[in-house]
Amino acid sequence: MDIIVLRPGATAKELRYIVKKLENKGFKANISKGTERTVIGVIGDTSKITEDESNAFASMAGVEEIHRIIQPFKLASRDFKSGDTTIRIGKHTIGGKRIHVTAGPCAVENLPTLLNIAMEVKKAGATFIRGGAFKPRTSPYSFQGLGEEGLKFLAEAREKTGMPVVTELMDPRDIDVILKYADVIQIGTRNMQNFRLLSEVGSHDKPIVLKRGLSATIKDLLMAAEYIMAQGNNKVILCERGIRTFETATRNTLDLNAIPVLKKLSHLPVVVDPSHGAGKWDLVAPMAKAAIAAGADGLMIEVHPKPEEALSDGEQSLKPDKFKTLMKELKAVAKAVGRTL
């Protein structure tokens, strides 16, 4: 069901043209003449009307605006699947009662540092290891990551600790090498609407962490998930990591409202990255606790033993001892909302 609102002075001829176009597409038109406007209710499976077709109707003579009633995403919606999706990765389940914490450095820098971090975060209770081998950096002069060598280090960290590996894919040309080493593929904020990359990862059977874009609405995020799912891959984990607003006191505005809204609109698991979201290490702990209280299924947290020497994002990384303290606090909050961690 879509609603087409006509302009005040729309003519009978304009109305007939629109109704005929609707009927040609197999819809029925329910016309209501109000006191100020005439409104056409479109009856039929309007979820099949693409955005393009809807825009075409919006440009017809006599049309003031279109109200779409059905969300443009289908496979990702609660309408399509009412129960929560859970995703099995190794021996862990994302989206169930247990909250999972993914931890690690922003970028993989060298093997000893990575192994050291991996062992520290595992001891503290993290269940997944993260680290970037291909890094999307806003400056061409910044460290761009170690590439496949970084992936090998991650695989070694997995072997040593048993923790599955989460790492980012930036370029469809790297899909094979990423598939070889990763347990979960991360699609980063700046690639959330890189539709070719979304289609690429949608055609493989590997779980995806899909990060919300800096200016992506919640619906945009779900449409990006739809791109992946439309290719057959239903293992999508949504990740809130901060949006761009006028506020400059924080690097981004971590939007925790997205958690309950996503849970209402979609069946997919939702995790939160408070490190990128807030951008400063001393905001990570309060926002991580808040995320769990708001219903997140997991967290992604940056940990580095020497943030002042990190090759990227040092400003937002926790030291291992601070991470350990945080994990204890998170356990208490998780328990308070009926979850475990």
Add this chain to the structure above:
Amino acid sequence: MDIIVLRPGATAKELRYIVKKLENKGFKANISKGTERTVIGVIGDTSKITEDESNAFASMAGVEEIHRIIQPFKLASRDFKSGDTTIRIGKHTIGGKRIHVTAGPCAVENLPTLLNIAMEVKKAGATFIRGGAFKPRTSPYSFQGLGEEGLKFLAEAREKTGMPVVTELMDPRDIDVILKYADVIQIGTRNMQNFRLLSEVGSHDKPIVLKRGLSATIKDLLMAAEYIMAQGNNKVILCERGIRTFETATRNTLDLNAIPVLKKLSHLPVVVDPSHGAGKWDLVAPMAKAAIAAGADGLMIEVHPKPEEALSDGEQSLKPDKFKTLMKELKAVAKAVGRTL
């Protein structure tokens, strides 16, 4: 200490003019010639440089930009007072270990409904009653509040329940009648930069809840608090209630990041209004829990027995039984972060 950056081609004459102006105001100029830019460090008590004076320097020939090092707020800052401010209201203390919940209808509608709500929320654990008698409505055709009659009803609810009254002041001409009935004066979102109103409430000895404006940065909020404090009233409670962003799935974007940031920059107590922040009743519970996990000192929650008949903001009000359930959950989260409620 302020920093004045000169344009690449700034002349010696322009530099001398700026230095002389600084010296005339009693400052010393520390000139550093870098490889690309010349930079002037302003030595002295630059907190006394007003925004106007700073802008005047910015408009001088040869100046590229000014970096201000010291925050423009003083009395509200942690630099000025390092310990947390606590505010005593009746037998309660805001800003201490105990988290306080203020509850009530958006607008006071009639006495029986108000008393009913007051007793229900008290039973559930709320410690302050709220309700609007003067309502800032975006439409001139919407219900504007009962005025003094509404204040009398609030006073009666206080008498019946012992709960102090929080209510909004919209117009400096209403200050006397508000002072007569209110225990805490609320300055609403749309008046956060109504500087005359801020000065007015600053010259009385009544606690103030100051709500963040829809497009106010955290620094703007602290400058508004400074306006009140500059008149002598230090009893300011800061309230996060949602900012305006591009996201349309929620009425506003409740910015919980503001809690730890405000706690870092200021000594004032911080409370959160998840009802206005998210704008839909089913988001109130998760965001209320998240606010406490993030370190809020209190919450303001709208409660109405029949939201579908409320004269304002029905969409975001909780029914008393949902509020009761929420209060139990909030107690658990408060305990998990070392607080009581």
Add this chain to the structure above:
Amino acid sequence: MDIIVLRPGATAKELRYIVKKLENKGFKANISKGTERTVIGVIGDTSKITEDESNAFASMAGVEEIHRIIQPFKLASRDFKSGDTTIRIGKHTIGGKRIHVTAGPCAVENLPTLLNIAMEVKKAGATFIRGGAFKPRTSPYSFQGLGEEGLKFLAEAREKTGMPVVTELMDPRDIDVILKYADVIQIGTRNMQNFRLLSEVGSHDKPIVLKRGLSATIKDLLMAAEYIMAQGNNKVILCERGIRTFETATRNTLDLNAIPVLKKLSHLPVVVDPSHGAGKWDLVAPMAKAAIAAGADGLMIEVHPKPEEALSDGEQSLKPDKFKTLMKELKAVAKAVGRTL
């Protein structure tokens, strides 16, 4: 006509309840059962449904969302009055073929400076003089204006030059003194939703320049105009002056899109303030020209002979010679779009 969309599982009982409520209010319900959702078309004069009543419907059991078809403003809308409103002030007409430029200092500082500016801008072609006597400043420590003395200076400038005076009202308690001296009352950005102030100026017969709030949507601006007009004062001039976005390279983001959108939705004249909008003097000229090309009916421009000594907003003020050059350029652009200046 409003549209009420029901949730997928809404019951027949819920539907009946909603229909009965609509009928009680004198509306007819047109029910369409689509393949995925049931939708109720509300027939009757739905412009009388207040935001409150609409929210109350939104909170009823079974309701997913409400789509409002009719704009919430009436008197300010093109639906209500299709021809352009023109406002006569002294010998000038705002909203006609001629574009008017209001110029002057941000704040009135002293009589000689004001007279000097007034004569300079008149010579260059400005037709109105502006200057603040009551200044809304974000810092309590900044210059707050000369008060009534400033108004007297403005009146003297009017006497010397014949230019009508535009000045800001910040507080309803100042209405009498402002009415005594001003030809046009400015309602500033931070007071755009100070509803008491809007009602106050609505009950007098003086033209109003209403500045768009930093986070006000175009509809919010028109609702603020509606507040004034609902009291009987139809002489409202809308002013775009920049909105708050994530961009930090400019003080605000001057939103010129607002010009054609306001012209489409409303019959009221539209002016632009590029000085506050962009916040830097070297952006004023290009944005002023762009505003006229986009269809603005007037401009408000800050001019100061010594911006580096101005008591407020020096950074965004033009010197008289730059203003003179700009006026020549503006004349050429006005002519190119079929206007005069």
Add this chain to the structure above:
Amino acid sequence: MDIIVLRPGATAKELRYIVKKLENKGFKANISKGTERTVIGVIGDTSKITEDESNAFASMAGVEEIHRIIQPFKLASRDFKSGDTTIRIGKHTIGGKRIHVTAGPCAVENLPTLLNIAMEVKKAGATFIRGGAFKPRTSPYSFQGLGEEGLKFLAEAREKTGMPVVTELMDPRDIDVILKYADVIQIGTRNMQNFRLLSEVGSHDKPIVLKRGLSATIKDLLMAAEYIMAQGNNKVILCERGIRTFETATRNTLDLNAIPVLKKLSHLPVVVDPSHGAGKWDLVAPMAKAAIAAGADGLMIEVHPKPEEALSDGEQSLKPDKFKTLMKELKAVAKAVGRTL
């Protein structure tokens, strides 16, 4: 020159550590002890300090914040090259006195329609033809473009009209086929921070139109240009096409302030896309005129003979006759600001 501000209680040891780190990297530290803060001026070529290194300093004990004085982009900056860059494409020059208009359909749909549009827009004065063969669509169910077939049609339109072809590259795997047919490669909004794609087009000698991302600051846009230029390709044309704000009356907020700001910070040509920026055809004309008045070097405008049957973005396309009228108006505005078209 960068500025490191220390926290109020920073210790002498912390200061020494920071100074030593700076000296290790070859910089000199100029220490100023103000009355409230100690500030370190970093002397040397700080443009070589990457964002990573800067963040690492920000995370050192005792540091409150870092102020960067030098812009993070170099090759794209006016500091690096003070004169305007002009780009020769066929017989046309972008960035000179003449303003160029690129026109065409959003997506290439079929050959006859494309040729028809090409001939119409050429007749009206357009000098470049645009059309998408690979389309970034927010829905996986929308028309995705004709691929290489669409490129062939564009090449045929070029042959018939002599107009160079502008078309979008979405995926680095398509670079060869795009290079084969395109005269100018467009990098779309959603790929502005697809760093691999930027590097790819940077390593070829083809002019690039780089569209500003929906949430990209002006500095982000210049950093994206830097990515391309760092690989050796200096032929970058910057394109403003609307940013995401809270305003919902327009699809995006076309930010014309970006034109003078980009012209101040960079030597690269700047064009504007009012079709995507405003999102509705009746806003295209006023915003196109405003863009030229503000100093744009070119425009990109969508034209379609039957917008109501267009396969994408019909709502924002002009019909050929409206485009023709607009071109005449644009010529007048161009002349008024000393340009030709």
